[in-house]
Amino acid sequence: MTTPTAPLLSAQGLHVAFPGRRGGAPARAVDGVDLDIRPGEVVALVGESGCGKTTLARSLLGLVPPTGGRVTFDGKPLQYSSRALKAYRRRVQLVLQDPSGSLNPRHTVYDAVAEGLRIHGGVSDEQAVVARALSRAGLRPPERFFLRYPHELSGGQRQRVVIAGALVLEPELLVADEPVASLDASVRGEILALLLRLRTELGLAALVVTHDLGLAWNIADRVAVMYLGRIVETGDAERVLTAPQHPYTQALLSVLPEAPGDPVVLSGEPPDPSRIPSGCRFRVRCQILASGEAERAGVAHRCRTEDLEVLGGGGEAQVACHWARVPDPAV
C-alpha cells in the first residue's frame, strides 16, 4: 500500500488549539501533524482519549478550523468559505461513534439517508439512490427499512444507516470516529467487514480513528499512533503493531489482554494538552527513560530537552523517539 500515488487528503503541520479556560494556556489539542491518506487506503489513527485524535479528524473535515498548518484535498488547499466547505463535504464523509446519537430520532431511515442528497440537491431519482446506498451498507431489502425510525433498529443496523447516509453522496474518503466502539462485540466485525468491502468495491479511502489496536490490525493498511497532539509513530500496520519502535506504542500493545510478555502499565494519565512537557512529550511517562534504558543508550539528555520534529505524513515507517533512533537500541 505504499504506492507513490498522490495523497487524496493531506494534513501539513496542522495545529488546532483551543483557548485556555480563564486565561490559562491554550490547549494544543493537535500540535503539529502531517498525515497523508491516499486513495483507497485505510489509515488507523490510534491513541488514548484526549490525545487529540478526534480533534484532528474534525479539523480534517473542516468542522474545526485549524490554528496553523493546512489541509489539502486532492492537491488543493481546503477553503473555509461555506460554499467551498459544502462542496468538500460531498467528497469526504464522517461516520461517528455513537450511531444512536448520530441519527435524528424524528427522521425515518429514508430521510436520514436522503439527507445528504437533499442538501446537495441535483438528484433526480432519489429513491433509487437511497435504496442502493442502503443495500450497499447491508440493509436488504432496502424498502423494508425506509419507514423505520432509528429506535426500531438495533445498534448495528443504525450504524449501517449512518454509513449508508455517508455513501449516498459517493464520497472518496470516509472519516470514521470510533465507528464500532459503542457496538456489541459480535456486531463489530460485521461493520468492519463492511468498511473493508466498501474499500474493495468502491475504492473508498478511510481514516479510522480508534483507541482499539485490534481494530487497526483488522482493517488498516497504515497506522498512526498519536500521543498528546502529535503522531509519535507511523508506518504499515503490520510493522507498527508487530514490531513497535516507540515506547508508547510498545506499552499500548503490551497491555492488550492476549499480548505476550509482561504488560508495561504506564502510570498516571496523559498530561493536559495545555501543559505539554518540554523535550520529548512522552518523557514523563516513558518506561524506557524511567528504567534507565535511555540513559544507557546515551539519549536521556536529549529526551529531556529536545523536542522531536513532526513526522512526515507519507507511508514510510517513522518513529518520533530519540531512543528508538539510536542504531541498535539498547540491546
Add this chain to the structure above:
Amino acid sequence: MTLLEVRNLEVTYPGGVAAVRGVDLSLTAGQKVGVAGESGSGKSTLALALLRLLPPGTRVSGEILLNGEDVLTMRWGRVRAVRWAGASIVFQGAMHSLNPVHRIGDQIAEPVLLHQGATAAQARRRAGELLEQAGLPAARASAYPHELSGGQRQRVMIAMALACDPQLIIADEPTTALDVMIQAQILGLIQGLVTDQDVGLIMISHDLAVLADSCDRLVIMYAGRVIEEGPAQQVYENALHPYGQALSASFPHIGDPASRFAPRGLAGDPPDPSALPSGCAFHPRCAEALEGCATEDQFLREAGRGRRAACVHVPVGVVGVAARDSSVPEQAADVTELAVGTGPAVEVAQSAGPGGSSGPGGRDEQGRPGGSAGPVERVGSARHAGPTDPARSAGPTGPAEATGPAEPAERATPAGPAEPAERATPAGPAEPAEPAGRATPAGPAGPAGPAGPVEGMTTGRAAGRAEGSDSGTAAARAESPGHPGTGHPSPSPGPGPGPGPENTPDPAAPPHDTRSPS
C-alpha cells in the same frame, strides 16, 4: 467454601421481559468469575439481582445464597447490611454513581460511618486508606468528582466498594469507556485487591478478551441464559458453543495473520429480550444450527473438565462415562473428534471434577462402536444438565474407555478435595472420589494422537500450580494457567458437524502451540 451460589435465577421485568432465564453460578472466596455477553444478554440484570437492586415489580425467582443465606428471602434490613458488608458493586459510568456536590472522601466515609459506627475521624482515616489502596493519594479525598479523570473516578468507586470489607465484589463493566492503559491499571488494581484480600469477584463485561485475561472462570451469557462456562482461557481460546466461538473470534489477535483484513463477527442482531426466538435462542444467528434447534431449547450440558455448554453440538452426557445420548446422532461426528483430541489426560481431569466430567473421549461410542477401545467406565456421578438425563446413562453404545489409571491419579491431585465443590456446582454435588479411576482413552476413532505425552505436560503444570494454593480456589487456578496446553481437551467442535479430527490439538506439542484452530 462457597461464597456465592446462585441457583436457577430467573428475573422478569414488569413489562414481561425475561432478562435472566435460569442462571446457576457459584463462586468461592478469592475466585474471579467473568460474565460476558452482549447488551441484552441479562448480564447486568444478573448483577443487580444479586444485591436485589432491581426496580420494584420485577419478579425474581430461584436462590441467591451468599454465605448460605438467601438474599432473595432475607429481610430488607439484612439486605442493606449485605449490600455493604457482604457484597458491593462497582458500576460502570463512575461519573453518574458519584454525587457531584460531595467531596469524594466524604462519599467513601459515608458507609463506614453508617455501617461500622466509626467516629468521623476514624472514617476519614479509613477513607484515606481506602483511596491509597485504590491507588490514589489520600490527599485526593478532598477533591470533588469533577476534578478527577475517568480512571481516577473508577478508582474512587473501587475504594467505595471496599469500604466495608466486602467478601464479594461485583464489577459491572468496570473498565468500559476507559482507555486501554487506564483499563490495564484498573484491572491490575482489582486483581491485586482480590488476591490480597481473598474476596470473590464477579466481573461483568462485554469484553471477552479482558475477562479471559483477568478471571479464573468465564461464563458466557446469551439471551438471559448461560450458554457456556468453564476455565477462562479455555473458553476464550477454544469455545464450544458457536456463540462463544464467534464472540471470541471477534477479538482479533494482533499478529495473527488470520484476522488481518478479516474482521470477524456474527451476522444478525442480539435477540430482543421481549421476543426471544423459539427453541435455542441463538439459532437464528447460528451457522451450525440444525433443524431441531428452532424448536428444541438447549440446556447446559457437561462438556469436559469443569466446562459446560448449551449446544446440540456438544454431545450430551459426555463424561468418560458411558452415558451417551443416542438421540443426537449428529454428534457422533464431533465426538470423534473430541475423542481424539483429548488425551486421557483430559479425561481424567475431568473426572476429577465433579460429576461433570465429561470426557470427550467417551463420546464416540455412539456412533462408532468400532472405536471404542476399552470398556466404558463410568464415573460415578455424571450429572447432566440436560433433561434427558436418564436416557443417557443408559446407552453406552460402544464402550470406549480405557483407562489409564496412572494418570488420573496425578491429575486428580491438583484438584484436591476442594475442587469438586466448585466444579460441581452446577450439577450438584458430585463425587469427588470417583475421578481417580477414570481415564479414558481416546476413542479409537482416531488418529488419536499420542495420548501419553499430553498428560505429562499437563499434569506437570497443573500440579505445580495447584500446590501453591490449597483452598478451593486452587482448583480454579490450576486450571486456568494450564491454558493452552491443558486446555485443549476441549474439543472444539469445529464448525459444522462434520467430523474433523484435524482440529485436535496435537497433544505432543508444547502447551503453547496447542491452540486448536476453531
Add this chain to the structure above:
Amino acid sequence: MTAPPVAGTGPRALAWQRRRRSAVRFWARYRTHRAGLVGLAALGLFALVALTAPLTVGSDVSSVTDAPGQPLESPSAQFPLGTDQFGRNLLGLVVWGARVSLLVGLLAAVLSVAIGAVVGITAGHFRGAYGTVLMRVTDWFLVMPTLVLAIALATVMSRSLGTVILAIGVTTWPTTARLVRAQTLAVESRPYIERARALGGGHWHVMSRHVLPNVMPLVLAQTTLMVSSSILAEATLAFLGLGDPTVVSWGGLLQDAREAGAVSAGDWWYLVPPGIAIAVVALAFTLCGRAVESVLNPRLGVAG
C-alpha cells in the same frame, strides 16, 4: 442492487405514509389520556358552537337597537340566560362572544409562540454575540409585568382586535423563547447535528430539518397552554375596557356587566355565564396541552 421503486412509493408518497403513521401513533397515545379527551371534547363543543353561531344566533344578536327583551331580565324560557342592560339575549351574546374569544386566544397564542420559537431557535443556534443579545432582550421582556405592558400597548394603539392580538402576542413570548432555546441547545449538542454539518448542511438546514422538528412538540404543547392564557389576557384587557368596543367577547361582556352594576345588583346571570365560559375553555386548552405535552415529550423521542 438498484431496487426498483415499488409502485406508488415516490419520496412524496413515502413522506405521506410516514406522516399518516405518526398521526395514527399520536392519536393512539393521546387516547390514553382521559383528561386530554375531556378537554378535547369540550373544545370541540365550543368550536362547534362558535362556528355555527351565524346560523344559530345570527350577527344581529349584538345589536342594541332591536334588542328583543327588557333590560336585565332574569333567566326565563325565552331567554335562558336572561338579558343585559339593553335587553339583548345573553345566551346569544355568550355564544357569539365565543367566536371572538377563541379567535383572539388562538391568534395571540400562535403569534406569541411563533415569536418565542424563532427567538429561541436562533438564539440557541447562533451562540455568541447574537444569541447573548437576544437572550438579554428576552430577559428584559420576561421581567416586565406582562399585563402592564399589554395595557400600555393597547392604549397607545388603535382599539381593534388586531391590537389586542398584537399586545398579547408580543408580551407573552419570552417564556416560550427560554424553553425553546434550552431545547435547541440540547438538540444542537447531539451528534446528528454534527453529522448534518459534515454532510454539508448549513445553518438553515440544521435549524429547519433538525432543530425545528425536535422542538416542535414543545412548541405545540406550549401553544395549547398559551391559548388559555391568551383567552384570559384578552378577557382581562376587554374587562379593563381596552378591547375592541365594537365586538362582543366574553371579557367585554364581563366589563359590560360591571358597568351595568350587575355586581352590586346581584344579576348573577349576567356575570356567571361568560366567566364560566372563560374558565372552561381555558381549562380545556390546558388539559389538551398537558396531554399533548406528555404524548410528545421530546425526551421520549417518539412521533413527530
